[in-house]
Amino acid sequence: MTDDVTIAPAVVADAGEILTVQRAAYLVEAQRYRDAFLPPLTETLDEVRAALDGPVVVLAARRGTRLVGSVRARLDGDTAHVGRLAVAPDQQGRGIGGRLLAAVEHACAGRVARFALFTGAQSADNLGLYARRGYRVVAHRPDENGNRLAILEKVNAPRSDA
Template sequence: MTDQVTITPAGVADAGEILTVQRAAYLVEAQRYADPFLPPLTETLDEVRAALAGPTIVLAARHGARLVGSVRARVDGDTAHVGRLAVAPDQQGRGVGGRLLAAVEDACAGRVARFALFTGAQSEQNLSLYARRGYRVVSHRLDENGNRLAVLEKLLDTTGPRA
């Protein structure tokens, strides 16, 4: 299935589809944490459009014409802050999230020394995906609603090839 998925930069015209997939994907998280006010669920269409207008990098995964996932990254100094990784519920577990994560890392390549992100501390599937991609939990914190988050980072080897 993932070989039929294409990942490309998203445009402002994709805002509605991105918001729809994001809300569907984060409903599971809202149920896990008994919190219907997670930021990805309360984000407005105008806020998604603003992210798409830049300078945030926003990528979309499509299966044919259907948008099935998206991810964002904001570069701040030597760090890319990855967020809003979302895959349509019926497409989860098929490698789309891993491909989106790899694609956003590639989009930031050469510009950053590390990637940072967070996810719910009880979100085992998310934590497993990030661990497979080389991310490590570096701390925990509470979000604005009191949910425990795992803060992860991935450091890049910027020393170059070894002799």
């Protein structure tokens, strides 16, 4: 149930909580790929602060005062590159990831023609979430550590105010 979860733009003061949730969420991926050096796990607090202070769209999901998830989007021309979607492990499976994805898409709507993201090619839950949200696998490539990634895209439907 996500009724008591609010999603709003994150601020620099959220950096520590975002990093904590991100690291906890990506530990499962690290175990799946036997790789403790996934970029979301090695990102520093200063790097998170820089993302929050820069041109990147960063949203945070909160249940009460607790930060339970976050997502980022970097705009590059007509594409929003979505990344670092993370939900606290004890909050996963409650629709928060889908709501964060919808919220970041909404925040970028009207400014981009498509959304792009990637996830581990063996990450069935992630691939399922993205497929349900209209993303399609367009390619595969290895990451810097040799893990196979699925590259996904979604065409941004134009807004209709009619």
